[in-house]
Amino acid sequence: MKYLIFFLAAPLFLGIAVTTSAETTLKKIDKSGTLVIGTRTGSPPFAYVNKNNEWVGFSIDLVEKAILPALNKKLNKQIKLEKKESAPATRIPLLTSNAVDLIAETMTDTQSRRDSVDFSLTFFATGAQFLVKKGSPIKGIQTIAGKRVAAQQGSTNARIIRERAPSAKLLEFPDQPAAFQALAQGQVQAYTNDGIQLAGLKAKAPKPEEWAVVGEFFSYEPYGMALRKGDSDFRQVVNVGLMDAIESGKYFEIYDKWFGPKGEVPYPLAPETKRFLQMQVVPK
Amino acid sequence: MSYTFNWSILWTGQSGGWLLQGLFTTIEISILAWWIAVVLGIGSGAMRTVPVVPLRWAAAAYVEFFRNVPLLVWMFFWYFAVPPLLPDAVREWLFDHGAEFWAALCALGVYHGARFSEVIRAGIQAIPKTQFEAAVSTGLTVTQAYRLIILPIALRLIIPPATNESLNLLKNSSVALTIGVAELTFQTRQIETYTAKAFEALASGTVIYLLLCLTIAALMAQVERRYAIPGMIAQGAVGEN
Numbered sequence: 172m173k174y175l176i177f178f179l180a181a182p183l184f185l186g187i188a189v190t191t192s193a194e195t196t197l198k199k200i201d202k203s204g205t206l207v208i209g210t211r212t213g214s215p216p217f218a219y220v221n222k223n224n225e226w227v228g229f230s231i232d233l234v235e236k237a238i239l240p241a242l243n244k245k246l247n248k249q250i251k252l253e254k255k256e257s258a259p260a261t262r263i264p265l266l267t268s269n270a271v272d273l274i275a276e277t278m279t280d281t282q283s284r285r286d287s288v289d290f291s292l293t294f295f296a297t298g299a300q301f302l303v304k305k306g307s308p309i310k311g312i313q314t315i316a317g318k319r320v321a322a323q324q325g326s327t328n329a330r331i332i333r334e335r336a337p338s339a340k341l342l343e344f345p346d347q348p349a350a351f352q353a354l355a356q357g358q359v360q361a362y363t364n365d366g367i368q369l370a371g372l373k374a375k376a377p378k379p380e381e382w383a384v385v386g387e388f389f390s391y392e393p394y395g396m397a398l399r400k401g402d403s404d405f406r407q408v409v410n411v412g413l414m415d416a417i418e419s420g421k422y423f424e425i426y427d428k429w430f431g432p433k434g435e436v437p438y439p440l441a442p443e444t445k446r447f448l449q450m451q452v453v454p455k
Numbered sequence: 456m457s458y459t460f461n462w463s464i465l466w467t468g469q470s471g472g473w474l475l476q477g478l479f480t481t482i483e484i485s486i487l488a489w490w491i492a493v494v495l496g497i498g499s500g501a502m503r504t505v506p507v508v509p510l511r512w513a514a515a516a517y518v519e520f521f522r523n524v525p526l527l528v529w530m531f532f533w534y535f536a537v538p539p540l541l542p543d544a545v546r547e548w549l550f551d552h553g554a555e556f557w558a559a560l561c562a563l564g565v566y567h568g569a570r571f572s573e574v575i576r577a578g579i580q581a582i583p584k585t586q587f588e589a590a591v592s593t594g595l596t597v598t599q600a601y602r603l604i605i606l607p608i609a610l611r612l613i614i615p616p617a618t619n620e621s622l623n624l625l626k627n628s629s630v631a632l633t634i635g636v637a638e639l640t641f642q643t644r645q646i647e648t649y650t651a652k653a654f655e656a657l658a659s660g661t662v663i664y665l666l667l668c669l670t671i672a673a674l675m676a677q678v679e680r681r682y683a684i685p686g687m688i689a690q691g692a693v694g695e696n
Contacts, residue, residue, distance in 0.1 A: 260644040264653035287651035319550060324632075324641070325648030342555065342635045343645075349633065352535055358550050 196272050196398070196405035201246050208234055209257030209271035213347045215371040216435035217277045217295075217394075226254055229429040230275045230396075233294060233413070236425060238273075238396075241412030258346060259325035263287055266399055273396055273409065277368060279327050280395035289402070290395035291409045292451045294422075296444055298388025299328040300366040302354065302373060304381060309361045311386030315339045321350040321359040328363045331390050347372065365392045371436045414452045422448070464650040465659050477642030478663060484560055484638060485625045491564025492624060496571025497610075501601055503572065504579045514572065521569035526630050529566050533558035534634040559631035567624045574616045578609035611682050618675035622668050639663060 200206050210231055211218040218228035235252060242250050257265050257274055265271045266288055280290040301320075303309045309318060316338045322329035324343040332341055342359055344350040351372055354362045362369070366384060373382045398406050416422040423440070430438040464470055495517075502514035521529070534555060538546050549557065582605060590600035629640035637645075643660035647653045 260648055263647070263651050264657075267653060283649070284651050321635075324644060330649070340551075343637075343641075344635050345633055349531075349635075353635075356535060356538065357546070358534070358538070358554060 196402045197246070197408065199269070200242065200250060200272060200405075201248075204248070205251045205253050206234075206239065206242060206273065207253045207255060207271045209255050209262050209265045209274045209276070211258070211276040211347075212256055214277050214368055215375050216429045217368070217371070218275070219371075219375075229295075229425065230277065230394075232425045232428070233416070233422070234273070234275045234396075236421060237416035238275075238409050238412035241408050241415065245408050259323055260345060262397065266397060269399075272405070273398055275396045277365065277394055278397050279365075279392040281327060284397070287400060288397040289400050289406055290397055291406065292413050293393040293395055293448075294413060295367070295394040296447065297365045297367040297392050297394070299331065299363055299390040299392065300369055300384050300386045300388065301361040301363050302351075302369040302382055302384055303361045304354075305383045307360065307383070307385075309385065312336055312389040315361060318361060319359040321353050321362040323347060323350060323364060326364065327390060327392065328365070332363060335389070351376075367436070367438055370438055374436045417448050418452050460655065461652055462655055464646070464652045464655055468649075470646045470650070473642040473645055474639070474659060474663070477637060477639035480556075480637055481625070481628050481639040481667075484556065484563065484631065484636070485628050488560055488563035488567060488628070489621060489624055491560070492567035492571045492620075495565065495568025496575050497606065499568065500572040500575025501579065501606060503576045505597060505601070518569045518572045521566055522573070526562065526566050526627055527633060529562040530559060530630055530634050533562045537561075555631070555635045558634060559628075559636045563624065563628055563631070567620065567627070570623070571617070571620055574613050574620055575609060577616070578613035579605055581612055582608050608684065611684050612687060614675060614679040614683065618672060618679075621671055621675065625667060625671065626664065 208231075210226075210228070212220050212226065214228070215221075216228055217230045218226070220226050231254070239250060239252060255265070255271050257271065257276060259278075262274045262276070262278060263284070266274060274288075278284075280293060284290070301309055301311065301315070309315055312332075312335060315332070315336050317340070319340045319342060320332060320336075321342050321344060322332060324345050329341060329343055332339055342353065344353065347364070347368070350359075350362050350364075353359045364372075366388060369384045373379050373384060376382055396409060398409065413422070416425070423445075426440055427434065429435050430440065465474070499514040499517050502510045503518070505511065537558070538549065538554065541549070586608070587600055587605060590604040591597065595603065628638055631638055632641035632644070635641075639660055643656045646659075647656035650656070
């Protein structure tokens with residue numbers, strides 16, 4: 172019986188062992204000379220592996236061109252970037268276990284997530300829609316009752332579908348490629364995710380003209396970069412990097428590279444979104 | 456930066472219901488897959504030892520093909536590659552009736568069947584060849600010899616490795632979450648993404664799997680005690696006879 176209790180308690184000890192290191196993130200980065208980010212491999216154009224087998228994207232560019240320079244300046248040395256794969260279900264544990272220092276992908280800032288992690292400024296804003304075969308009867312969240320709908324496990328959209336369209340048959344997949352495959356083969360009739368990601372998926376599909384992104388935004392999804400809770404010095408560096416990039420216009424250059432008319436996924440920046448980004452910049 | 460534990464997330468809100476649902480799905484898929492695996496395993500394991508060459512080849516091909524490809528690949532195979540081969544009406548019906556569950560069941564059952572097969576074969580080969588010869592010399596056909604003599608002895612010999620395989624099967628059922636089956640691991644991840652409490656959610660999953668496995672091990676130990684052939688499986692220190 173004594174042993175049984177030990178075994179039952181083991182995961183608990185493990186949990187404590189990895190989370191109580193008191194070192195701040197900035198000290199950790201200074202010591203290792205590396206910033207470790209958790210990011211995606213299948214979410215174009217935010218973070219994905221492109222045709223040349225390079226791991227790139229808008230979120231990764233923001234880290235490389237806005238946050239790394241701020242970090243270099245703060246620590247007064249060249250910091251290297253290391254990328255690790257994260258998914259909705261793993262990204263918070265990756266952060267809290269110190270495996271990564273920053274989540275830079277397509278993570279929506281929410282109040283309940285703020286109980287466990289902190290977020291940077293909002294660096295992109297979008298909302299949930301549906302990806303369907305062209306000509307599908309599904310036109311938005313009002314028309315999905317009784318239909319088979321795929322979502323990404325752990326996403327905010329899955330939660331909303333569950334609440335607002337309980338009769339839809341929701342099927343959740345751990346990653347985007349599996350969900351898209353299920354849509355392509357007919358296991359599901361629609362795939363819901365943030366509109367911009369669906370636009371990215373459509374642009375990357377073998378035959379983009381066969382797919383349509385439909386429906387009004389049925390959620391508000393402000394993307395932020397997640398950090399460990401209570402580490403305000405590191406958060407400050409990340410935010411300063413983003414603010415400088417927005418103020419200097421570098422952010423909009425990067426935006427144009429990925430979402431401009433010649434970008435991977437053309438998605439013009441709405442004037443109010445631009446204004447919103449600029450208003451997040453506080454004076455020096 | 457220390458982590459504050461909040462165990463109450465496991466029973467407040469929907470978490471408790473999700474865990475129970477996940478537990479039932481895990482048990483359901485494991486039991487069904489176990490039967491598939493045992494039937495396929497006994498069949499092909501016996502075929503690998505019979506004196507008919509084509510049967511031996513067929514069984515060996517099945518075992519080597521299925522056990523040497525990762526289970527994850529089989530999950531995707533049954534879910535994504537098999538449905539397009541079915542007639543449209545059947546496929547639509549399946550998609551409306553939990554295709555992911557049936558695909559995962561096939562993947563798990565057929566994969567573990569190949570692994571059970573090796574356990575059964577080992578059991579049969581542990582029986583002295585003279586036993587089979589004696590059976591046949593009394594006038595039994597090969598089929599009768601297997602059904603009445605060889606298999607009953609082999610099944611009683613392989614209880615310890617079969618326990619092992621059964622535990623593996625239960626734990627491998629968690630791979631089904633990759634094709635959207637809402638089993639136990641899926642639900643612990645669900646709780647974690649809703650509450651952002653990773654350690655509590657994973658710890659609850661760990662404890663449930665541990666209890667399930669300990670229960671199976673205890674049951675199989677009972678079966679072993681009841682059915683072991685004296686002198687043929689060592690029963691710890693006291694079992695000497």
